[in-house]
Amino acid sequence: MPMAASLHTNFLQNPNRHLNNPTTQNNVFPVTSIRTIKNTPIRPVSIKCAAPTTTQIQDRFSGQAQSQDRVFNFAAGPATLPENVLLRAQSELYNWRGCGMSVMEMSHRGKEFLSIIQKAEADLRALLEIPPEYAVLFLQGGATTQFAALPLNLCNQDDPVDYVVTGSWGDKAFKEAQKYCKPNVIWSGKSEKYTKIPSFDGLEQNPQARYLHICANETIHGVEFKDYPTPKNPNGVLVADMSSNFCSKPVDVSKFGVIYAGAQKNVGPSGVTIVIIRKDLIGNAQDVTPLMLDYKIQAENNSLYNTPPCYCIYMCGLVFEDLLDQGGLKEVEKKNKKKAEILYNAIDASNGFYRCPVEKSVRSLMNVPFTLEKSELEADFIKEAAKEKMLQLKGHRSVGGMRASIYNAMPLAGVETLVAFMKDFQARHA
């Protein structure tokens, strides 16, 4: 067997291998690991190419050109994904592991897709150490759909529930719940422009509240819970929207009745919403609940009551595998803390040139909003950063300024490049 063919065979036999090599994280392709399979260093080879192979080679050249053009994408979601996950998805898009189909073409009831969704769930359970008394659901419609599904499933129309509102998303969740139960805002950070998290002791919880709702990380305002309040009602539960910090750090799932998250920040593309729910909370949906929003229907059918968003679930599965390969969420959190520290330090050390409005103790590891003292320079900042291939740094339209979203998949190099640019920009404009 010629050397190239032999290598190829090895790659096919162990397509996971490059996911296990942390050194390849920011590479275009795991050249190093491939080149040393079986301790056989590979040298450049001459290959006599037949016509079809010619076109194939050309296609791969395009891959190389692309990798040089990859940007640092600071978007708040959909957001940057791990390069190795994208490359793996690309390599198996047309034919998933030799089954002769794309994942996009598979029957959701076939053995191939069942293996994909079951592995995704198992890996997520491992990552978050989800107790067996919790169900994991892969749903559609984003967190906004859950804003309705939660009260529809957990309450009767007259039940009181408590909302702590630390930003726009918590506020939206509260407003939607008004259709289905009696929600009450027991704390709002609005008057302080959503820069704080309340002290839990001071919360005036309704002792009858069926649940206490928080948004664990406010994507727009960059405010993150570092610890979690306990419901005053011993029969009540804590419910958290974790869309923008899901799987960014370890979480004690047993403290929650429900955790829900749109995937498109930390764990996949848009189109799938993950719900982790304690099983005893399932089965009491209001009569007006659409079938697809009824957790009982979804749980009894393992998220397969109708056709789920198969490809999105597959992508989440690849990300979960990658997070496990990195050493799990403790390791991921370390990286996230380091990235955030570098960025917040740069802001705080700028003598007020850059400003982050959020109270230091609750600053988000994921979404870093900041403004310029000279706000008239903000448009230039964003424009010049884009020229340096740092995109999507504009703050949400409701708050202005800048925002750098530095989710799991944002490499350290991206934050370092941003900080270097910030210092240079300041030197030129201070």
Added chain:
Amino acid sequence: MPMAASLHTNFLQNPNRHLNNPTTQNNVFPVTSIRTIKNTPIRPVSIKCAAPTTTQIQDRFSGQAQSQDRVFNFAAGPATLPENVLLRAQSELYNWRGCGMSVMEMSHRGKEFLSIIQKAEADLRALLEIPPEYAVLFLQGGATTQFAALPLNLCNQDDPVDYVVTGSWGDKAFKEAQKYCKPNVIWSGKSEKYTKIPSFDGLEQNPQARYLHICANETIHGVEFKDYPTPKNPNGVLVADMSSNFCSKPVDVSKFGVIYAGAQKNVGPSGVTIVIIRKDLIGNAQDVTPLMLDYKIQAENNSLYNTPPCYCIYMCGLVFEDLLDQGGLKEVEKKNKKKAEILYNAIDASNGFYRCPVEKSVRSLMNVPFTLEKSELEADFIKEAAKEKMLQLKGHRSVGGMRASIYNAMPLAGVETLVAFMKDFQARHA
């Protein structure tokens, strides 16, 4: 510039080209067209490969191996997709047209994704000649979510609506509507095992019905409307679930108030549901309607109220482009008719060895259910077909037997191979 590099440049400059060449439809890669660019036939070349290129070549070898293994996938949905669309998606998965991001990573409010969703809508409008007074929505949750959204948006709780039930999906739609209005089944094919479509003259429509609901093609039972009934109520509208025959033939959209379809049969992967709705029907949702099921919210925000299923929409866009390149839905219908004719003829000419229970005039062009006279041979049939790389031929669990779903993307060769196998199987077992 060496020849290979020159070709590569051409490919990058016009990545759409292979989509325009109908001769490449069933090829793995448009080798023919690439090989004759500028009338310069390409010969095999020797390429001196540096190390990274070595790995890239190996990766493409895997592509070649995969193509040889591609199966004929007769699944009812998710279902086979056009090979050229898959290959194009693969080529630009990692970096969409040089923007430095995957489509999966793009902000849904950025100019790149907006261009994708706008082109998808424009191409769909061109395909179906959708009048300007209709909105096109890209939603989540499958047709099952629309079973609730329709009555929630079109009716008050006391409004009567009519359902013609020609199979399981129409029945499910009816049952869900019971939560939100007063639906009535004015015709059901259940007693005849869903093998017929009623005569429209005999339908006892409620003259007050807000809408008349049909399932244009019943995926499980293989029954398809060839024409459409007119609502008796002059202010009522016709509503159709077209999930399994969407974009398989021309449709006069102006006859309908609402057309809706899960994408995962004819136009894309699962995870996106397309709703085409006359704009004057929008804006009257019941109070209990979840935000995400309110057509007004979705229409006012161009399907971007929250993050849409971006990658699924992108894939649909590629399929729409491919359908236009094929000459539009009239041409697509011709191909579908030919495929269906070959298959039904083989069944009808088998002297009863194979049987299709559906009345001939309403047999589906998309889903062909059939049984064996000797039903004890059905398991062997499915098993032997799978050995010949024809998969997912088992009938739905509720009806048994076999079912061949032959959507737009099923090549003629797939049907021909199936028919040849059927004849051979019959010869061996008659």
